[in-house]
Amino acid sequence: MANFSTNEFKAGLKIMLDGEPCNILENEYVKPGKGQAFNRVKIRKLISGKVLEKTFRSGESVEGADVMDTELAYLYTDGEFYHFMNNETFEQIAADEKAVGENIKWLVENDVCTITLWNGTPITVSPPNFVELEITETDPGLKGDTAGTGGKPATLSTGAVVRVPLFVQTGEVIKVDTRTGEYVSRVQK
Amino acid sequence: MTTPDNWRPTASLQALRERAQLYTAIRQFFAARGVLEVDTPVLSHGTVTDVFIDGFSTNFAYSNSGHNETLYLQTSPEFALKRLLASYQTSIYQLSKVFRHEGFGRLHNPEFTMLEWYRVGLDHHALMDEISDLLKALIGAQQTERMTYQLAFQKYLNLDPLSDSTQRIAEVFNDCHIDLSDEYPIDHDGMLQLLFSYEIEPRIGQQYPCFIYDYPASQSSLAKINRDDPRVADRFELYFKGTELANGFHELQDAAEQRKRFEHDNRLRRTFRFEEKPLDERFLGALEAGIPACAGVAMGIDRILMLKHGYTHIEQVLAFPVNRA
Structure with missing residues (x-):
């Protein structure tokens, strides 16, 4: 992978730091009139998700990170790996549990997810913003409540638990916003 | 940038008018005070030795000497203006482009406009008074503040930059x-400069422009060492809303001392593995002949324009920043 000088730094550039691929979020050039020149950089570590600030001397070079995003459809899990497929080339790729992380609960068969690859290996799996999942268990709820005054917990087919309005029942399919984990609406089957 | 639109200016017509108006106001201010506008070369044989300032250089193949000569674009008109001071002993100013081999950023373009002036018979505090008057005329600042470099560090970092050890500074540096x-170790003054940029600059001069003065003697540059406290130099900088606007001195008149500082700069350049710079003997010659007691300051005019009209990026006040020039 090519090296990048601080002069090439900009938001979105992927670089290596402490052996981990990182995404530059912000870059500011700092140069007091008579002082040294620095680049003050805000960085997100792509594996740990940690956001940190780092200062580089201007002109320093850092190694670039071979990181790319790809859109792949979720197929199935064999218990250890999660298998995804490119719908155009039919090429398949397996992500481990670490890459999927918390998002396990939003994986729906055939949904297209964004997989971030580092040196060809998946490091993060991001589900679509909205997924549709069936409710496998929820309290029957109180009769007459239609406004959703706080709702009740519902367990979905993937194991995810979300709060739903009282009128929503077991066996129904609902739409959920995966970014917030919130119920959006019922889905007509 | 390879967009088909990159022939276009980044400044609006309004911003071009604002620049023209600012130049007029500056010239009126100095005309009223009897300060002479001068025009000195942007391209010169001499350059600065400052460790962290680099001039662009070019090759002059048509010299009367018959040899190829290195010429430098000026990083400030300081040396030329002091040569005029040594000859004519009168207050002067220059409003012109200067060039620094540095990066481009929100507050930085390698080519920028500098207002630099020298007042014969004034010290740096009297010059700060005049700068306050200028800021009132240019950007409507009703008042200015003054704080020593030492007090700023004590107030915001509980650190004494004049007496605390390098180790203590390193502790505060790590705490921040x-x-x-x-890749490289950072030295005593390097840490102070970064602490100032990161921890002090965003907190001073938020309401009114703020002068920071009495810089450590190790950062004296071309300023006199203070008569009463040799730990500090008669140097100041001006900050407003997180932006460095000006740097000024009660000017050093001692040619031998100036030569020592240039040589010290070059020794530091070696430790940083930077190229050494030739000493500007014409400037040193002027100091030897004698410049009058005076104070001088250099001010970044692009940044004044940004602050006056609320622009957030320098390209908004430049017709063509370096990536479109």
Whole structure:
């Protein structure tokens, strides 16, 4: 992978730091009139998700990170790996549990997810913003409540638990916003 | 940038008018005070030795000497203006382009406009008074503040930059989580400068422009050492809303001392593995002949324009920043 000088730094550039691929979020050039020149950089570590600030001397070079995003459809899990497929080339790729992380609960068969690859290996799996999942268990709820005054917990087919309005029942399919984990609406089957 | 639109200016017509108006106001201010506008070369044989300022250089193949000569674009008109001072002993100013081999950023373009002036018979505090008058005329600042470099560090970092050890400064530096990539070690003044940029600059001069003065003698540059406290130099900088606007001195008149400082700069350049710079003997010659007691200051005019009209990026006040020039 090519090296990048601080002069090439900009938001979105992927670089290596402490052996981990990182995404530059912000870059500011700092140069007091008579002082040294620095680049003050805000960085997100792509594996740990940690956001940190780092200062580089201007002109320093850092190694670039071979990181790319790809859109792949979720197929199935064999218990250890999660298998995804490119719908155009039919090429398949397996992500481990670490890459999927918390998002396990939003994986729906055939949904297209964004997989971030580092040196060809998946490091993060991001589900679509909205997924549709069936409710496998929820309290029957109180009769007459239609406004959703706080709702009740519902367990979905993937194991995810979300709060739903009282009128929503077991066996129904609902739409959920995966970014917030919130119920959006019922889905007509 | 390879967009088909990159022939277009980044400044609006309004911003071009604002620049023209600012130049007029500056010239009126100095005309009223009897300060003479002068025009000195932008391209010169001499350059600065400052460790962290680099001039662009070019090759002059048509010299009367018959040899190829290196010429430098000026990083400030300081040396030429002091040569005029040594000859004519009168207050002067220059409003012109200067060039620094540095990066481009929100507040930085390698070519920028500088207002630099010298007042014969004034010291740096009297010059700060005049700068306050100028800021009132240019950007409507009703008042200015003054704080010593030492007090700023004591107030915001509980650190004494004049007496605390390098180790103590390093502790505060680490406490501030300035996570530096560790290819090179950072020295005493380097840490102070970064602490100032990160921890002090954003907090001073938020309401009114603020002068920071009495810089450590190790950062004296071309300023006199203070008569009463040799730990500090008669140097000041001006800050407003997180932006460095000006740097000024009660000017050093001692040619031998100036030569020592240039040589010290070059020794530091070697430790940083930077190229050494030739000493500007014409400037040193002027100091030897004698410049009058005076104070001088250089001010970044692009940044004044940004602050006056609320622009957030320098390209908004430049017809063509370096990536479109």
